[in-house]
Amino acid sequence: MNKVELLAPAGDLERLKIDLLYGADAVYVGGQKYGLRANATNFTIEELKEGCRFAHQLGKKVYLTLNIVFHNQDIEKVEEYISEVVETGVDAFIVSDPFIISYIKNNYPQVEVHLSTQNSTTNYKTIEYFKNEGIDRVVLARELSKEEIKEIIDKTAVDTEVFIHGAMCTCFSGRCALSNYVTNRDANRGGCAQVCRFSFKTANKHDFTMATKDLNLARYIPDLIEIGVKSFKVEGRMRSLYYLATVIGSYRKIIDHYYNKNLTEEVLKRQIEILSKVANRETSTQYIDHEADETDQYYTGRQEISNQDYLGQVISYDKEKKLVKIYERNYFKLGDIVELFTPSGKNIEFTVEKLYNEEKEELDVARHPDDIYYIYLDTDIEIEEYSMIRLIKKA
Amino acid sequence: MKILIKPTKKIDEYQNIDGIILPLKNYSVDYENDYSIAEIRKIKENFSKEIFIVINKMIFNQDIDHLKETLKEIETLQVTGIFFYDLALLKLKEELKLKTDLVWNAPHMTTNYKTCNYYHAKKVKYAYLSNEITLKEVLEIKEKSKIIPMFTLIGYPTVAMSNRHLITNYHKMHNLENNERLEVEEKVTKEKYYLYENEFGTTFKYGKVLNNIEALEKLKHVDFPYLILIEDGIDHSIFLKVLEIVNQNIEKNAPLDEIYHLIGDNTGFLKKETIYKVKKDE
Numbered sequence: 129m130n131k132v133e134l135l136a137p138a139g140d141l142e143r144l145k146i147d148l149l150y151g152a153d154a155v156y157v158g159g160q161k162y163g164l165r166a167n168a169t170n171f172t173i174e175e176l177k178e179g180c181r182f183a184h185q186l187g188k189k190v191y192l193t194l195n196i197v198f199h200n201q202d203i204e205k206v207e208e209y210i211s212e213v214v215e216t217g218v219d220a221f222i223v224s225d226p227f228i229i230s231y232i233k234n235n236y237p238q239v240e241v242h243l244s245t246q247n248s249t250t251n252y253k254t255i256e257y258f259k260n261e262g263i264d265r266v267v268l269a270r271e272l273s274k275e276e277i278k279e280i281i282d283k284t285a286v287d288t289e290v291f292i293h294g295a296m297c298t299c300f301s302g303r304c305a306l307s308n309y310v311t312n313r314d315a316n317r318g319g320c321a322q323v324c325r326f327s328f329k330t331a332n333k334h335d336f337t338m339a340t341k342d343l344n345l346a347r348y349i350p351d352l353i354e355i356g357v358k359s360f361k362v363e364g365r366m367r368s369l370y371y372l373a374t375v376i377g378s379y380r381k382i383i384d385h386y387y388n389k390n391l392t393e394e395v396l397k398r399q400i401e402i403l404s405k406v407a408n409r410e411t412s413t414q415y416i417d418h419e420a421d422e423t424d425q426y427y428t429g430r431q432e433i434s435n436q437d438y439l440g441q442v443i444s445y446d447k448e449k450k451l452v453k454i455y456e457r458n459y460f461k462l463g464d465i466v467e468l469f470t471p472s473g474k475n476i477e478f479t480v481e482k483l484y485n486e487e488k489e490e491l492d493v494a495r496h497p498d499d500i501y502y503i504y505l506d507t508d509i510e511i512e513e514y515s516m517i518r519l520i521k522k523a
Numbered sequence: 524m525k526i527l528i529k530p531t532k533k534i535d536e537y538q539n540i541d542g543i544i545l546p547l548k549n550y551s552v553d554y555e556n557d558y559s560i561a562e563i564r565k566i567k568e569n570f571s572k573e574i575f576i577v578i579n580k581m582i583f584n585q586d587i588d589h590l591k592e593t594l595k596e597i598e599t600l601q602v603t604g605i606f607f608y609d610l611a612l613l614k615l616k617e618e619l620k621l622k623t624d625l626v627w628n629a630p631h632m633t634t635n636y637k638t639c640n641y642y643h644a645k646k647v648k649y650a651y652l653s654n655e656i657t658l659k660e661v662l663e664i665k666e667k668s669k670i671i672p673m674f675t676l677i678g679y680p681t682v683a684m685s686n687r688h689l690i691t692n693y694h695k696m697h698n699l700e701n702n703e704r705l706e707v708e709e710k711v712t713k714e715k716y717y718l719y720e721n722e723f724g725t726t727f728k729y730g731k732v733l734n735n736i737e738a739l740e741k742l743k744h745v746d747f748p749y750l751i752l753i754e755d756g757i758d759h760s761i762f763l764k765v766l767e768i769v770n771q772n773i774e775k776n777a778p779l780d781e782i783y784h785l786i787g788d789n790t791g792f793l794k795k796e797t798i799y800k801v802k803k804d805e
Contacts (some may be wrong), residue, residue, distance in 0.1 A: 166799045199656060201636045227611075227641035251582045251612035271581075271686045279584050299727075300581060303608075304683040305631045308655050308797050309711050309716075309729050316631055319799030328707035328716070334697040336707045336718075338689050404606075416685075422692035477562050 129388055131510060132352075133359040135289065136376050139168040139366050144179045144190070149471035151380025154189035158318075161209055162202065163193040164246065165365045166318025171198060173212050176259075176269040189219040197302070197316035209288060214239055224302065231249075233262035239287035241266040242289065246316070248275075248300045252283040253324035259286050267361065270296060271415050274348065287358040291405070292345040293375055294363025296414060298324035298338045298425075319521065339426040344429050345409035346400050346428075349382050350391065362441045363408060365468055370438035370457070373471070373516055374406040406436055439466060439494075440501070443516040451484070451502040454517060461493040463523025468505065471514040475509055477520060524746060524773060527575065527673070528766065529753040531556055534570055536763070539697045539770040542573030542603060545750065549580045550578040550593065553630070553681045553726045555719075555755040560596050560758040571601040579628055580723050581686070582609040591615060598623055604649055611647060624648040626673065630681050631655055639668035649673060651751070654680045658738045662745060676735050677765055678753025679783075680791060682716065682727040690718055706730075717756070731789040732757060736779045738793055739772060761785050 136152035138144035147155045157179065158170040174262070176192070176455060183190045194212055196202065203225075210221070210232060220240035223229050224247045228421060232241050242265040243249060243258050250269045255257040265287040281288055297304065303314055306323040313319035327335040345352070352360070360383075362375055363522065385391035402413070406518065412424045442456035460466065462483055468476045482504035483491045494501045503517070525541035545563055546554040552579065558566070567574055576597060582590060590611065597605065598621050605612065606628040616625060626649040627633055627642045633653045639738060640648060651673045652661055660687070665672050694701040705718045715730030742750065754762045765785055771777035 186728045197632050198638065198668075200635045200660050203637045222566070225638055227638040230641060248581060251584050251587060251609070251611050253582070254588050254609055257610045257614040269581075272583075276584050286760070298687065298689070299685040300630060300685040302582075303630070304685075305655055306727065308631075309680075309682050310712065310714070312795070312797050312801040314655075315796035317797070317799040319797065326709065328709055329705055330687045330705065332695075332697075332699065336693055336705065338685070338687070338693075340687075422685050422695050425687070425689075425692055427693070427696045455536050 130358075132357060133358050134330050134360045134376065134379055134383060135499055136372060137294075137362060137367065138179070138366040138372075139165070139170065141171070141175050141179055143365075143367075143372055144469075145182060146369050146373050146495050147376055148183055148188050149512070150376040151471070151473070152188070152376050154219070154273040154359070155183065155195060156191040156361075156365075158193045159209070159213060162198075162206060162318075164195050164316075164318045164320070165193075166300065176216040176218065180219075184217065185190070190222065191220040191222050191240075192218045193222045193244070194228060195222050195224045196318055197246075198228070199317070202317070203227070210236070220264065222267065226258075228475060229258070229261055229263060232346055237334050242267055244301075245269060245291070246302045248302050252280045255280060255284045255286050255465070259284060264356065267291075269301065270343070271300065271420070272335075273418075274351055274355065274416050277352070277357065281356040285396075285420075288356070288383045289359035289361050290352060290357045291343060291363060291378065292349070292352070293340075293343055295409075296340040296343050298340050308488060311359070313385070330485060336425075337425070337427055340414070341410045341412040341426065342407060342426055343414050344403060344407070345413060345416055346379070346382060346403055346417055347396065348413065349365060350375045350386050351378070353383075353386060368435075368438070369441065370435070370516055371406055373514070374402060374503060374518070377469065377471075377473060378402050405437055406435060410435050437519045439517045441518055442468065442499070442511060442513075444518065445505070445511040450504055450506045451516070452505045452511065453500060453502055456494045457497055458519075459495050460519060461523060464519060465523075466517050467513065467520050468504075468515055468517050470510075470512050471513060472510075473511050476497055476509055478505055478507075524743060525573070525749050526766070526769065526773075527749055527751050529554060529678070529751070529755065531754045532759055534566055536759075537766065540572065541719075541764070542575060543570065544575045544577060544606065544753075545575040546579075547593075547597075550580055550590070552580045552684055552721065552723050553728075554753075557786055560593070560600070563602070564600055567600060567602070568742065571785065574600075575604045575626060576600075576602055577606040577628070579606055579608040582611045587611065587615075591619065594619060594621060594623075596643045606651060616713060626651055627670070634660070636664045636666075636668040639664055639670040639672070641670065643670040649749070654733060655797065657796055658735075658741065661738070661747075662741060665745055665747055673749035673751055674735070674738075674742070674747065675733055675752040676731055676739070676752055676769065677757075677762075677786065678711070678751065679717070679728045680728050680733045681734065684724060684726050686724040688720055690720045723726050728756065729789075729791075732786040733791045734786050734789055735770075735791070736782050736794055737790055739769070739779065743773065757786065
């Protein structure tokens, strides 16, 4: 049986590795050019090669975004870039411009082309058009209900990809130039300044805001699998390592439990709780089950919470001395209940009983980000590279 | 060079135009007023010049069947063309073997000559170029593309479109009386934006009229095919005066200066390239 694909965002090579180790089946990345997150670190050609090597060794895939709205100067140089990228081994391009789709299908038929959400595809007739153009997959607009998605799948038999988690745009993708007008940063060439999260003055005493809550479709995973969605996409190429590890790890568990026929309410609730803790905004199901309304937005300006739960990234574990070595990320202290979680899905909850600095001097608190600390932990569980520690409960 | 207008009043009030743009009821967004097919048919009886119909809303599954019937009915009108956003229309034109020409009208995506040529190869006759490209880019598209380009000379530019009812939501959350329109001001730039809402969602317009008459000499020089003047939001008598001055300039190089007094000097992105890669210290 072909399982649904879990597709994760990777702003750089480290994030790519975290995504794949924590359970993503594929990653989508941006190159140094032509992607809609121009200000992420993005991948050089060499990094793309390495990323593809890493992914393919695990039997996983890499997709490259080539989804800007091209101006004349961009489109003149893109063909050479496409040729370089194909050599790196990417499995697909994510594209919105139909000329580019046509060019890739005609010149590199061995590489898949996925129609970007930037095209805001909302109906089956448009998909029929692009199916004739040779696209291999459609990333659907986020303004669709579950019923609309099902109808599209039933009527087109084209592989569909659906966003399941992360930030939402306020306007239709590709139909927004707010950033261009307010900040002169081109929304459709990777420079979006997220103007939809600004607040604006009005003639009355209430500022106008239009920021949307994040999307969270954890509860709809079974439904979406059952209607035939092929790929679940998580948003967030510029998100932190901790966020990605947590979100991908949680969705991995939900999907695997579903296929193992043991996705209980308890399992689902636990993963939803983890997802809510790592979120820096409130979430909603947006369009999947209702016409988006006032409950899917914010009204009191930008509302983002800095996440203090991420305590550290594991460097190594000394089984003999029973010490976990970490790079600290947020303050924690003796008595705090924490959880170490690994890429392969293991979770170890424990109380911080002993804590040491890099010189192995005993401490009460870990207070300096990026400093190295040792935490006492007695466990037989294999602690892999890229494991992390989060706060469960303060002392 | 042809002048198309998007009117807000009766068509016979406009002189010296080559055509009109009529947004179709139930199928258009971003415009103040719209027309049913019956109304367009009536207009056509007394208007011998070019008529373009706008079908630019996002098309959802439930729209497809009715859209098919609508397109067949439009075919009987024998209008000059249909402005379209969603490629469902391109597919339907092919399926239904319709002869009415199409105008590629994705407001922020008609930005390069190669994609214009792609659409031309797909038998799309016209392209309404984006307001967010420079004059240099416009002229390059004219030079290198086989598609017939159109460009906004005058009009409030559309900035964004959302499926959400943002004005209703705002009023509801703050217990304010609802209204279909809202004027907002960006706090740093102090620029105004006009929002208005219909059943399809919310449109954002920039608060200053786009005035691209500075480009007129160069556009005349290359015999640019179509210039568009959008009346929405502009006082009718001012719009008529602007139209008159533009025509006089095209016919006999009359000066354009008065237009600046009438509608300001906002040239949008005509001379200003956007950036998208921010320097690290910004």
